[in-house]
Amino acid sequence: MVHSTTIICVRHKGKLAVAGDGQVTLDQTVLKQKANKIRTLYKGKVLAGFAGATSDAFALFSRFEAKLEEYHGNLSRAAIELAKEWRLDRALRRLEALLIVADEEKSFLISGTGDVVEPDDGIIAIGSGGQFALAAARALIHYTDLSAKKIAVEAMKISAGICVYTNNHITVEEL
Numbered sequence: 001m002v003h004s005t006t007i008i009c010v011r012h013k014g015k016l017a018v019a020g021d022g023q024v025t026l027d028q029t030v031l032k033q034k035a036n037k038i039r040t041l042y043k044g045k046v047l048a049g050f051a052g053a054t055s056d057a058f059a060l061f062s063r064f065e066a067k068l069e070e071y072h073g074n075l076s077r078a079a080i081e082l083a084k085e086w087r088l089d090r091a092l093r094r095l096e097a098l099l100i101v102a103d104e105e106k107s108f109l110i111s112g113t114g115d116v117v118e119p120d121d122g123i124i125a126i127g128s129g130g131q132f133a134l135a136a137a138r139a140l141i142h143y144t145d146l147s148a149k150k151i152a153v154e155a156m157k158i159s160a161g162i163c164v165y166t167n168n169h170i171t172v173e174e175l
Helices: 054-070 075-088 130-143 148-160
Strands: 006-012 015-020 024-026 029-032 038-041 046-052 097-102 107-111 123-127 171-174
Touching: 006 046, 006 097, 006 130, 006 148, 015 038, 015 046, 015 097, 015 148, 038 054, 038 171, 046 054, 046 123, 054 075, 054 097, 075 097, 075 107, 097 123, 107 123, 123 130, 130 148, 148 171
Parallel strands: none
Antiparallel strands: 006 015, 006 123, 015 171, 024 029, 038 046, 046 097, 097 107
């Protein structure tokens, strides 16, 4: 299980929001409070967030962005090709991270084991607080009239109140 963060992707009412907390930890020590774990890629058309080792995530962002360029912004193809490369390459296989990537049409979780998972309900969450944020977002979608962005932020706040590896410094991007 990847610790040290929470990232959530919410697709709701024709909008997409990806949110993440800012806490960076090393073992049981908080090193940083205001990190940005969300990126806008491919001409502002793709959002990506990571959970895991920071240097590994930057390496994956770079490779994923190259795949997006190679496949002319085709998110599905870029995600599948990154997952294949990640799983088969000896050096990449050691990377400890998870990625969430999304555009206006699709959202995926990508892992180093070759997984490329598209959620049924438009919500994906990763990291140590991911399950808390996921549960909160599902409830908020069904029982409130909030926007995707507000749902993502509120789900992150709930997760931060439960998970010691997640804080309330929330970064959110929206498409």
